[in-house]
Amino acid sequence: MSDKKQVSRRQFLNYSLTGVGGFMAAGMLAPMVRFAIDPVLKPSAAGKFKAVAEESELTNEPKRFTWKINQKDGWYESEVEKSAWVYKNENGEIVALSPICTHLGCTVDWGSNEEYPNEFYCPCHGGRYKKNGVNIPNTPPTAPLPLYEHKVEEGMLYLGQAKSRGSGV
């Protein structure tokens, strides 16, 4: 053929069949992929505040408080128990810590290890946190315990979502 750029019949058929095939494959896959990744793209549900304790119950010593929330897990709705370690610091501010270890998600306890009486201790891999929830260097956790959003109304303490405090020490 005279013009080098000309497309041969065979090439033309190859291109159109690849195009049509690719289009069909994409048409099949697109809904399935979107279906699979839906949880990642769903907006996160805003947490509601829940009454947890009377403010007068709080002391300088972290105490464990529990409350119930209605949890929606896809099609499954249930009442689940949440818990927090709550105390008042030297300045009288309320500190409400999530008990979920930032290492790998076990549950921490206040003063449960005799060797570290004034710390939060995680039994799984010996993670430790100071009273203010900041992780102690050279133990497995790499971030402080998350803080619950809180507010006090008419003497009642309300807690909302636990917010991660980024990477610690």
Added chain:
Amino acid sequence: MLQKIYDWVDERMDITPLWRDIADHEVPEHVNPAHHFSAFVYCFGGLTFFVTVIQVLSGMFLTMYYVPDIENAWESVYYLQKEVAHGQIVRGMHHWGASLVIVMLFLHTLRVFFQGAYKKPRELNWIVGVLLFFVMLGLGFTGYLLPWDNKAYFATQVGLEIAAATPFIGDQIRTLLAGDPSIVGAQTLTRFFAIHVFFLPAALFGLMGAHFIMIRKQGISGPL
């Protein structure tokens, strides 16, 4: 009788070359434990395959009773193990096989590594082998959640946190696996079930096919 059936089919379909191609070849002396006992190290690949076949078969039968629903999963496993005839054996095969298959896979990999059998021209098969290893770990991880007991739940909790430690997209990976940003629950169990019995076995079969075709094409590596 059997010979007659075979001949009847062979006459029409010419199947002899098909199976000859797959099955009819000599085992080289240096990989035959009958000649050199130390050649037993060559068995680990075949043993991995053998245990995998047990996993696939026992897994298929387990799904006759198992349901991936958080209300019923544990009860269904309890029932199939305690009430169904030979349930303890079938679940036991799958339960112990899941660990054994990893052990065999590991020994097979050690043999290939220390004999240098991964070298040219077999680099691609090493890569496929590594992918097989990841698929197998994935099967172990997703299968472990299915009985939905405390150990299963917390192992998955920890595993998901490890996945979430991936730089930049950790949280997305976690949600994609768990089906929810914070809950390990109903959606996690259905997802893990789907991955465990459909997605990963499909990947496993594809990779095993590639692995074996390459072995036939290239032959087993020579003696040291």
